[in-house]
Amino acid sequence: MSGIFYGIGVGPGDPELLTVKAINIMKEVDIIIAPKTEKKDGSVALSIARPYLKKDIEIVYQVFPMVVKFEESTAAWETNKNEILALLKAGKKIAFLTLGDPMFYSTYIYVYRLLEHEGFPIETIPGIPAFCAIGSKLGYPLVEGNDILSVIPATADPEKIKQVMAVTDNVVLMKVYKNFSSIVDTLVENEMIDNAVMLSRCGLPDEVRISDLVAEKDKKVNYLSTILARRK
Template sequence: MDGIFYGIGVGPGDPELLTVKAIHAIKEADVLIAPKTEKKDGSVALHIARPYLKPGIEIVYQVFPMVKGFEKDDSAWEANKAEILSLLRAGKNVAFLTLGDPMFYSTYIYVYRLLAQEDVEVRTIPGVPAFAAIGSRVGYPIVEGDDVLAVIPATAPKEKIERALSTADNVVLMKVYKNADEVISLLEAHDLSQQAVLVSRAGLPEERIIRDISAHKGEPLNYLSTILTRHN
């Protein structure tokens, strides 16, 4: 009998934010897939889930190239899919760990679509997205009443970001790192910088909270950086 494939959201950083369902699935797994970048060793998602791993569990690291190049060269993705399928066909339960929520700006979405083409059982378990954890962590209501919320990747084109800033009442900006100064300038131009709070690596030991974002222009930021803001 084939194993079950679990897509597990481990939240933004604090291991205590994993759901009971996620913890049960991790304990059911025979193999953990830990996604990692090509440039760095280790896996943040694995670090978060580590308190719940059973002794002797097999850990498989997989590198997933940037999604932008997926259509041009999907060989790495297909190789990862083949490895996962071989484990499932061997009767092993396989858990794929992902930061935040599996269906929210996640590599898992593409893995899910690849496996949906196959005759395997897939169970996706939601996790706490970073912006939700940050709102609670710093006491910042994300939306209330009839507020309209925009969730924007800071990696989006400038014009797209500006349109969202102009129309939404409240804003979540994720992946604020490479172009942080440009993003802060956009928030200043839309009168959104004074109300903003930036949190980097939420729930992890290196967590950083910045409330005066304009005073921190020019400083390097981690990829896992999120800004919450709202119009007055």
């Protein structure tokens, strides 16, 4: 019997924002794969999904290096791939959990690429990205009319970020934890700071909202932080 691999987006943090399809699949699978980094013991994605898991579900933790290009750390990725393949060959139904949406800046994308030509069925279940949840939570329209929205990873080349922000109407800035201060400066330069807001750990118990980004620009920012901004 052949196994099946599911990639499930668990959304930004609130367990009630999971889709009905995601919940139904998680109740049926044999194994949950919970991704984590080397520096953290737990899995945020797993904590979000846990209310819907079977009591006897098998949970497999896999460590994924935080690198820009996964090809640069092939050993860890191959180890995880082989572990997944062994479970699939044993006929297991596996759900890989990921924050937000599986096809949006997700570790799952790399896992999917490693498995897509291995002959096993794969189904990807979409989830709500953090910036969509933040917009709804704060009553902050992401785009209106003919607005152009740019989604920018703050870890990108600073000059490239400035070029995009110079021509776009609205921005979503993700991964702002590494260079928050310089991102705030760029928002000021592009006259977006007055309409900028940041939410950290959206939907989780320790969620934090920062509206005055300039006053907080030297603050250490949580990894799960997203900025929404638009021009005056």
